[in-house]
Amino acid sequence: MRGVFITLEGADGCGKSTQASLIADALEASGREVVRLREPGGTPISEKVRALLLDPANDEMVPECELMLYEASRAQLTRQVIEPALARGAVVLCDRYYDSTYAYQAGGRALDDALVRRANLLGSCGVVPDRTLVFDLEPAVAYARATAGGADRMEAEGLAFQERVRDAYLRLAAEEPSRVRVIDASGERDEVAARALAALEGLL
Numbered sequence: 001m002r003g004v005f006i007t008l009e010g011a012d013g014c015g016k017s018t019q020a021s022l023i024a025d026a027l028e029a030s031g032r033e034v035v036r037l038r039e040p041g042g043t044p045i046s047e048k049v050r051a052l053l054l055d056p057a058n059d060e061m062v063p064e065c066e067l068m069l070y071e072a073s074r075a076q077l078t079r080q081v082i083e084p085a086l087a088r089g090a091v092v093l094c095d096r097y098y099d100s101t102y103a104y105q106a107g108g109r110a111l112d113d114a115l116v117r118r119a120n121l122l123g124s125c126g127v128v129p130d131r132t133l134v135f136d137l138e139p140a141v142a143y144a145r146a147t148a149g150g151a152d153r154m155e156a157e158g159l160a161f162q163e164r165v166r167d168a169y170l171r172l173a174a175e176e177p178s179r180v181r182v183i184d185a186s187g188e189r190d191e192v193a194a195r196a197l198a199a200l201e202g203l204l
C-alpha cells in the first residue's frame with residue numbers, strides 16, 4: 001500500500017503553518033501515521049541548505065543558485081524521508097514542495113518556466129503529491145503579516161514579488177484542477193481548516 005502525499009502551499013503570510021497543525025491533528029484522528037515536514041528542510045543536509053537559502057546576509061545569491069539549492073534540499077528529503085514514509089503507508093503532510101519552486105523561482109524570480117519544471121522533476125525525484133492545497137489570501141494582507149516580525153531573504157523581495165508568486169499559484173491550480181485546490185485563507189482559522197479538510201475528502 002502506498003501512503004498519501006499532501007502538500008500545502010501559498011505565499012508568505014498566508015497562514016499555512018497554523019493550518020498545517022490543524023490538518024495534521026485531524027488526519028491523526030483518523031488513526032493513520034502522519035509524517036509532518038516542511039520545505040526547505042527536514043533532514044540534516046536539507047536544514048543546512050535551508051540556512052543558506054534564508055539567511056538575509058546571502059543577498060548576492062543568483063536565481064540559478066537559489067533554484068538548485070531548493071532542488072538539492074528537496075531531493076535529499078524526498079529520498080531520505082518522503083519515499084520511505086509513503087512506502088510504509090503513512091500520510092505525508094509537507095509544508096511546501098515543488099509548486100513553491102514554480103511559484104517563487106518561475107513566478108517570483110521569472111526564471112524560465114520549462115527550465116523550472118525540469119528542475120522540479122529532478123529535485124522531487126519524480127514524486128508527485130496526491131493533493132495540493134494553495135492557501136490564498138490578499139497579497140497585501142499576507143505580506144504585512146509575514147513581515148511583521150522582520151523579513152527573511154525571500155520576504156525581503158517585497159510585495160510585488162509576492163503578487164507574482166500568488167499569480168503563479170493560481171495558474172497552477174487552473175492547469176491541474178484535480179490535484180491543486182485553492183483554499184480561501186481569509187476568515188477564522190477554524191473556518192479555513194474546515195475548507196482545507198473538505199478539499200481532502202475522499203483521499204484517505
Ligand code: TYD
Nearest residue numbers: 012013039040070096097100101104154155
Ligand atoms: P519559511 O520560513 O519556511 O516560509 P513559510 O513559513 O512561508 O513556508 O521559508 C521558506 C521560504 O522559501 C518562503 O519564502 C518560500 C521560499 N521557497 C522558495 O522560494 N522556493 C521553494 O522551492 C521553497 C520550498 C520555498
